[in-house]
Amino acid sequence: MHLLLGVAMNIACGITTQALAGGTVPDNARASQFGAGWDCMWGYRRVEEHCEAIRVPAEGYLESSGKGWECNRGFAKVDQQRCVKVKLPANAYLGDSWLDRGWRCNRGFRKAGDVCAPITLPANAYLLDSSYGRQWECERGFHVVGERCVAVKVPPYGYLAAAGDDWKCERGFHKQGETCLTVAIPANAYLDSGGGGWLCERGFRQVLSACARLSVPPNGYVDYSGNEWRCVDGFRKREEACVSE
Numbered sequence: 001m002h003l004l005l006g007v008a009m010n011i012a013c014g015i016t017t018q019a020l021a022g023g024t025v026p027d028n029a030r031a032s033q034f035g036a037g038w039d040c041m042w043g044y045r046r047v048e049e050h051c052e053a054i055r056v057p058a059e060g061y062l063e064s065s066g067k068g069w070e071c072n073r074g075f076a077k078v079d080q081q082r083c084v085k086v087k088l089p090a091n092a093y094l095g096d097s098w099l100d101r102g103w104r105c106n107r108g109f110r111k112a113g114d115v116c117a118p119i120t121l122p123a124n125a126y127l128l129d130s131s132y133g134r135q136w137e138c139e140r141g142f143h144v145v146g147e148r149c150v151a152v153k154v155p156p157y158g159y160l161a162a163a164g165d166d167w168k169c170e171r172g173f174h175k176q177g178e179t180c181l182t183v184a185i186p187a188n189a190y191l192d193s194g195g196g197g198w199l200c201e202r203g204f205r206q207v208l209s210a211c212a213r214l215s216v217p218p219n220g221y222v223d224y225s226g227n228e229w230r231c232v233d234g235f236r237k238r239e240e241a242c243v244s245e
Contacts, residue, residue: 026050042066059083076102091116110135124149140164155179171195186210202226217241 028051040051071083086102095104105116138149143165157180169180174196188211200211219242231242
């Protein structure tokens with residue numbers, strides 16, 4: 001029992017080499033948990049048929065996987081060999097990702113090469129909490145035109161849309177160009193749910209700009225939509241009539 005326990009510990013710790021079905025386990029390795037073979041222990045990486053210690057430079061640390069290293073906060077990796085102190089330009093602070101090169105600009109500034117340049121904020125605009133792209137947005141009632149914020153021109157019977165950078169027509173009107181025109185509702189029709197168009201009443205169907213009464217033949221009925229007809233059971237539609245099946 002003690003002998004078996006000792007062998008198992010040696011394999012787990014990688015202190016000695018043990019015979020496996022596919023070969024031997026080198027120093028600083030352990031039997032693979034996924035079938036035959038072996039894996040290097042935490043802090044080592046495979047180099048041909050042995051495990052080599054990962055050399056962590058000053059101001060660096062091993063990754064949680066134990067297979068590589070990263071630089072401490074405030075330092076950047078150079079040539080995959082060393083950690084160099086991040087040089088912060090004016091109006092910048094340390095970042096959390098290599099994607100931002102180790103630093104980000106303060107609010108109101110944007111990256112311009114190796115410096116933080118002030119953001120030119122146009123009239124009727126406000127700063128966004130973003131480090132990329134356009135870093136400002138127009139106030140409600142204005143929309144972006146180039147590098148300016150231009151007032152949204154709302155026509156009569158119109159109103160600002162929820163986003164505040166466009167307009168819509170009130171119910172009963174529809175948008176045409178830069179104006180709101182009255183929805184012309186024909187006889188036997190009503191405003192649709194959007195308020196910018198119309199639908200025919202039940203028992204009528206749209207024909208061009210009018211609502212024509214449905215001509216329901218014997219043994220037919222107005223269907224669920226209210227704008228078409230179907231034949232009752234035992235009959236089928238043939239042109240404009242219901243014929244016995």
